[in-house]
Amino acid sequence: MNYDKNKRMVLYVIIGIAVITAVLSGLYAYQLFNSEEYALKKKGYDEKQIATILKLDKEKKNYIFNNEYNEDILKFYNEKYFILDNIKKYLNYKTENKQKSYSDIVAIVNVGAHEKFYTNPIKTSLDKGILMLVNKFNYLPSEYEVDNLVTMNLQFAFNDKQIKQEVYEYFKELVIAAKQEGLTILANSTYRDNNQQSILYDNQKNRKGTEYADKLVARPGHSEHETGLAVDISTMKSGLSGFEETEEFAWVKDNAHRFGFILRYPENKEHITGFSYEPWHYRFVGVEAAEKIYELDITFDEYYAFYIK
Ligand SMILES: [Zn+2]
Known part of the structure; x- marks a missing residue:
């Protein structure tokens, strides 16, 4: 009788631990798949980039979440005279002018000179x-x-x-x-x-x-x-x-x-x-x-x- 009771107790404990472990890992997995880290990893950003992105202000972060992987985004974010409203123009201009530096592109686009002079003044x-x-x-x-x-x-x-x-x-x-x-x-x-x-x-x-x-x-x-x-x-x-x-x-x-x-x-x-x-x-x-x-x-x-x- 006592022997059976002990056996049952051990069983309950094991089941208990198993249930708790399952719930916890479920929660962990849920959290992981819904985390910003996971979303960024899925886009293609590496650990170092993710760490940088998570520290960005909300608007800059949002732009990354709402767009496909592009390492140039972070390069432009680093520029002293970066203006978020111009990000698409920077990226387009970079695609067409690969040899130009990030800071030069920011300067050119900021003043509108990615277009020919006298265009739509x-x-x-x-x-x-x-x-x-x-x-x-x-x-x-x-x-x-x-x-x-x-x-x-x-x-x-x-x-x-x-x-x-x-x-x-x-x-x-x-x-x-x-x-x-x-x-x-x-x-x-x-x-x-x-x-x-x-x-x-x-x-x-x-x-x-x-x-x-x-x-x-x-x-x-x-x-x-x-x-x-x-x-x-x-x-x-x-x-x-x-x-x-x-x-x-x-x-x-x-x-x-x-x-x-x-x-x-x-x-x-x-x-x-x-x-x-x-x-x-x-x-x-x-x-x-x-x-x-x-x-x-x-x-x-x-x-x-x-x-x-
Ligand atoms: Zn003069």
Whole structure:
């Protein structure tokens, strides 16, 4: 009797343990198959990638869960100026331009330059004020009128130059600071209205065609000079094309930002700005933005896409 009872007890315990084990492993399996890890593994991500993905913010994570495996997604996520809204464009552009670096692609797509320049340009946001973007994808409407235009004193500019009052104040300080270093700089070209820009552009276009004109001159509505915020700098003798060789240039390039100006079309950034290197063309954006752009060493187009837009 006692013997049977013990036997039964042992049986119950064994059955009990078996049931508990089955339930637990069932739960574990259920959890495993429903976990994010499992879903990612099934997509093809490896352990290391999964660990990275699980730490991402919700929106970035969702994009991965809702799309097929693509290792480039994580590469783009790592980029400093990554913008989630542009992810599809980055990936498409990468497929077509395999040799281009991830950071270059992010820069190009952010500014819209994955399309040909002047493709579907939009009217710029005038409410950005001194931070407005005027380039080959963003234009100023032809009826736009710059307010507070002033004529510059000959101490600061060649004949009859007009510029926005606020820009003038900072430009004067720049010229005076240069003078203290024994350097003389002048505004060579400043404000131009839409009509003057049209004349400049059409002259080139009539001479050698659209492609040629587009290389040299911005189309009307697309020149920063129409904003009253841009100034082409030279010395008395250098002209624009000789400015790069001057001591003045060496100084301006590393000091203009202290007065709110940036070198607008840097070397080797033509694919982003749409303009060839112009060592003479400076754009007023205010001291705060200018210092940041100088420090980050990016173009205004990139800065605008990431920090302003
Ligand atoms: Zn210029």
